[in-house]
Amino acid sequence: xxxxxxLGETLRKxxxxxxxxxxxxxxxxxxxxxNLAFADGSVRDVxxxxxxxxxxxxATIRGGNPILFPFCGRTYAEGDxxxxxxxxxxxxxxxxxxxxxxxxFELLSTNEHGFAARLLPDAEAREAYPFxxxxxxxxxxxxxxxxxxxxxxNLDRVPIPWxxxxxxxxxxxxxxxxxxxxxxxxxxxxxxxxxxxxxxLSPLPPPPRETPFDSPELVDRIHTHLRKNKIxxxxxxxxxxxxxxxxxxxxxxxxxxxxxxxxxADDSPFYCVEPWMGPPNSPDHNRGLHWVEPGxxxxxxxxxxxxxxxx
Numbered sequence: 001x002x003x004x005x006x007l008g009e010t011l012r013k014x015x016x017x018x019x020x021x022x023x024x025x026x027x028x029x030x031x032x033x034x035n036l037a038f039a040d041g042s043v044r045d046v047x048x049x050x051x052x053x054x055x056x057x058x059a060t061i062r063g064g065n066p067i068l069f070p071f072c073g074r075t076y077a078e079g080d081x082x083x084x085x086x087x088x089x090x091x092x093x094x095x096x097x098x099x100x101x102x103x104x105f106e107l108l109s110t111n112e113h114g115f116a117a118r119l120l121p122d123a124e125a126r127e128a129y130p131f132x133x134x135x136x137x138x139x140x141x142x143x144x145x146x147x148x149x150x151x152x153x154n155l156d157r158v159p160i161p162w163x164x165x166x167x168x169x170x171x172x173x174x175x176x177x178x179x180x181x182x183x184x185x186x187x188x189x190x191x192x193x194x195x196x197x198x199x200x201l202s203p204l205p206p207p208p209r210e211t212p213f214d215s216p217e218l219v220d221r222i223h224t225h226l227r228k229n230k231i232x233x234x235x236x237x238x239x240x241x242x243x244x245x246x247x248x249x250x251x252x253x254x255x256x257x258x259x260x261x262x263x264x265a266d267d268s269p270f271y272c273v274e275p276w277m278g279p280p281n282s283p284d285h286n287r288g289l290h291w292v293e294p295g296x297x298x299x300x301x302x303x304x305x306x307x308x309x310x311x
Contacts, residue, residue: 001013001014001110004022006022006055007052007053007055008055009024009027011023011032012025012110014112014113014114014141016142016143017142017144018037018038018143018144019035019036019046019143019144020033020035020037021034021141023115023139024058025110025115025117026104026105026106026107027055027058027104028058028066028100028103029067029100029105029119029137030064030065030066030101031064031065031148032063032064033047033048033049033063033064034046035047036306044171044174045171045174046242046304046306047063047064047168047169047170048063048064048169048170048269048270049061049064049169050062050063050269058102059101059102062264062270063270064169065169066097066101066166066167067101067137067164067166067167068097068098068100068164068165068167068274068276069098069099069100069150069162069164070098070100070129070162070164071084071094071097071098071162071163071280071281071282072097072098072164072165072258072274072276072277072278072280073096073097073195073260073279074096074199074280075094075199075283075284076199076281077091077092077284078091079198079199081199082094082095082096084283084284085283085284087158087159087161092127092128092129092130093127093128094129095124098128099124099128099129100119100135100137103119103120103122103125104119104122105117105118105120105137106118106120108136113142114138114139114140114147115138115139116136116138116139117137117138118134118135118136119135119136119137131154131156131158131160132154132155133152133153133155133156133160133292134155135150135152136150136151137149137151138151144305144306144307145303145304145305146303147303148166148301148302148304149300149301149302150164150165150299150300150301151297151299152164152297153296153297154292154293154295154297156294157294158294159291159292160292161282161283161289161290162289162290162292163276163277163283164276164300165258165275165276165277165300166274166275166276166302167272167274168273168275168304169270170242171269171270172213172270172271173235174235178235178236180212180214180266181212181213181214182236182237183212183233183271184212184213184233184234184236185212185213185218185231185233185261185273186209186210186231186233187211187223187226187231187259187261188209188226188228188230188231189206189224189227190206190224190225190226191203191207191224191225192207192223192224193222193279194222195222195279199284200285201285201287204221207221207223213271219261219262219263220261220262221260221261222260222279222280223258223259223260224255224256224257224258224279224287226246226252226255226257226259227252228252229246229247229252229253230243231243231244231245231259231273231275232244233273239307239308240306240307240308241307241308242273242305243303243304243305243307244259244273244275244303244304244305245302245303246302247300247301254277254288256278256279256287256288257275257276257277257278257288258275258278259273259274259276260272260273260274260276261273261274275300275302276288
């Protein structure tokens with residue numbers, strides 16, 4: 001691991017085998033970029049980071065892996081957006097995707113294979129989420145794999161709700177001669193839905209086992225009731241793929257675990273495949289809402305692996 005200066009900020013870089021990982025642990029615990037170098041001198045970006053001349057609006061930059069905590073997406077209280085009803089019946093503000101992605105973190109540890117960072121809640125976070133807790137993000141890097149764990153420890157006297165997740169910006173397409181239509185998503189979901197502007201979840205027809213990334217139906221689709229914990233993104237004709245695994249085992253995840261697929265525009269150089277603990281607005285409809293009892297710790301683990309990675 002080494003430290004580098006980028007746009008006036010100190011970042012950390014890990015080079016492990018062909019992979020280079022770039023992160024800013026103290027700002028959103030954000031992994032910014034992951035790329036692979038090949039013997040012919042070419043480089044492939046796995047996790048996208050855009051060219052930028054400033055990090056002033058870091059939380060809004062479309063790239064890396066923003067951490068979504070304590071809730072994913074938009075929350076509503078009695079139809080009012082960016083609000084949620086706390087367990088004691090108090091209506092509280094809640095930014096979209098929570099407050100961790102724009103939050104300050106304390107670097108707890110770092111070594112040659114990753115880091116651990118702890119959220120430092122500010123006044124906005126304490127108003128939105130009035131509990132005593134410790135929220136940590138832990139990354140472990142390997143030659144063609146990363147592991148990221150979200151860990152919530154309850155230091156309070158009451159149960160704490162959460163439904164966190166990831167917002168991976170994966171580079172797509174990977175190869176210059178390819179288009180989005182040359183890539184497919186394999187998400188073994190039995191059910192799907194969309195999040196409407198009133199906060200409700202609108203059911204969709206059961207998703208196909210395979211969807212090309214140029215399909216309009218894939219944008220903003222929430223996949224649930226996964227048959228397996230394995231999600232694959234595959235490039236046609238090459239065998240190159242990305243494989244995401246949830247919770248570090250082979251068992252199907254909790255039925256309300258969600259995988260959200262989203263991109264900004266037809267020509268965006270990225271496509272997001274986002275593992276969430278539950279659908280958006282979980283405090284309102286309770287799907288995917290998890291509770292941590294006093295003194296206990298809960299976690300959400302995701303593995304991302306590059307398979308047959310060749311230029």
